[in-house]
Amino acid sequence: MPKRLSRLAVLAATLASLLSLSAQAEVVIGVDISSTGPAAAIGIQTNNAVRLWPATLGGEPARYVVLDDGSDVSRAVRNFRKLTSEDKVDAIVGPNLTASALAGLDVLAETGTPMVALAASSVIVEPVDDPKRRWAFKMPQNDSLMASALVDDMRRKGIKDVAFIGFADSYGDSWWAEFTKAAGNDIKVVAQERFQRTDASVMGQVLKAMAAKPDAILIAGSGTPAALPQKTLLERGYKGPIYQTHGIGTLEFLQVGGKDVNGTLFPTGPGVVARELPDSNPVKAVAVGFADKYEAQYGANTLTQFAGDAYGAWMLLDSAVGRALKTGAKPGTPEFRAALRDALEDTRDLVVPNGVLNISKTDHQGFDERARVMGVIRDGRFSYAD
Known part of the structure; x- marks a missing residue:
């Protein structure tokens, strides 16, 4: 060769x-x-x-x-x-x-x-x-970790009675189980209502929840469908605190909810609010680094x-x-x-x-x-x- x-x-x-x-x-x-x-x-x-x-x-x-x-x-x-x-x-x-x-x-x-x-x-x-x-x-x-965050906040605010409106699926089931467990004996769940992700109306569920006269209402949903009960609550004149789960964390939820979701309280991962965290937060540096990378590509x-x-x-x-x-x-x-x-x-x-x-x-x-x-x-x- x-x-x-x-x-x-x-x-x-x-x-x-x-x-x-x-x-x-x-x-x-x-x-x-x-x-x-x-x-x-x-x-x-x-x-x-x-x-x-x-x-x-x-x-x-x-x-x-x-x-x-x-x-x-x-x-x-x-x-x-x-x-x-x-x-x-x-x-x-x-x-x-x-x-x-x-x-x-x-x-x-x-x-x-x-x-x-x-x-x-x-x-x-x-x-x-x-x-x-x-x-x-x-x-x-885990829902248990986030449910405990909600319950801790409710206790700080003196909330005693809560109405629950959740998805009629495994997400809603899990939140019902974890929230009621975290609530224990000092926060009473006075109503439980369910709805489908594809429902066009939740009027019946909202009216029943309001009739229980709760101190606050927890909506256990995710994405844009979670906005429907909240908008309906405001349409019917509900004035109390509204809690949601960490599943609402989408831009579309904000767009669909508009002014009706301002004031919503929810548990979230630190990355969502990275730049507002105190410097002592152990996750802040990594969270801000990712926020910078993500928003450089997709906008503020x-x-x-x-x-x-x-x-x-x-x-x-x-x-x-x-x-x-x-x-x-x-x-x-x-x-x-x-x-x-x-x-x-x-x-x-x-x-x-x-x-x-x-x-x-x-x-x-x-x-x-x-x-x-x-x-x-x-x-x-x-x-x-x-």
Whole structure:
């Protein structure tokens, strides 16, 4: 073989080897979000943050396969099956809806694929010793943590009687369970009403809640549908405090609610009100850094809880992937997915935009009180209330 051809052959073999190693090292993450449908206000914010994800995880090249589930549970499950069987993802981020996350648990268990959900309800990850939930983690604060923030605020304000108006689904169920537990014996829930995310009217539920003459009303909804009960309450002359959950944190909620949602009290992650936090807040530096990055791309006052959660998911995976790779397992294999699951479960003191994560075998969410603050809507924007 001529010397020149020999050198070319060696170079080609070297390049092929390098490309093969690169392909082996590529980490593939599936992302299932609700870019369309009733939960689009949440999914769009998620997608905005995903677009800011760096192209690496744990120092290795990363590829992100993003699918829209249309806010439909069945479609979310199909997406999970496609991501695991066709795209061979190493982990899934999402979905945005609790019902979709619960429906996807079987796929996670069957394929041994970790999920970092972007839905709030604690039932996604509890009980942790359930075999299906072994693979489930989530970014948003548990409802129990946020419910305690609401109850603490109500107690400070001397509120004794509360009416509850919640979604007639797993989100509303979880909030009903956690709020009534946190309220204990000193805050009485005098009415419980439910509504569908797609309802055009909630007049009957509002009138019943008002008839109970509560000191305050809690609306347990998320996204733009949560604005309907509040607008109806004001139309019917309700004058008392209105609390909402951290699920309202979308720009669309502010737009749909307009002046009717000014004064709303709600628990939120610190990232939403990053610049207003006291300098002593342990999350402020990271939260402000992400706020600067996000708003440089999408405009002032556009940051939401959901964007912060989605970027936090990348930070969590970046940390865990780096530690999983040290085991010698290769991305794209069952061994790597198992190592990644174990690494996620061993996350310690990781500061993300909405809190500090300490994940363990008994806690697949990992936030503590540093992940909650009280917010208030002032002049059409989310503000810090404390």
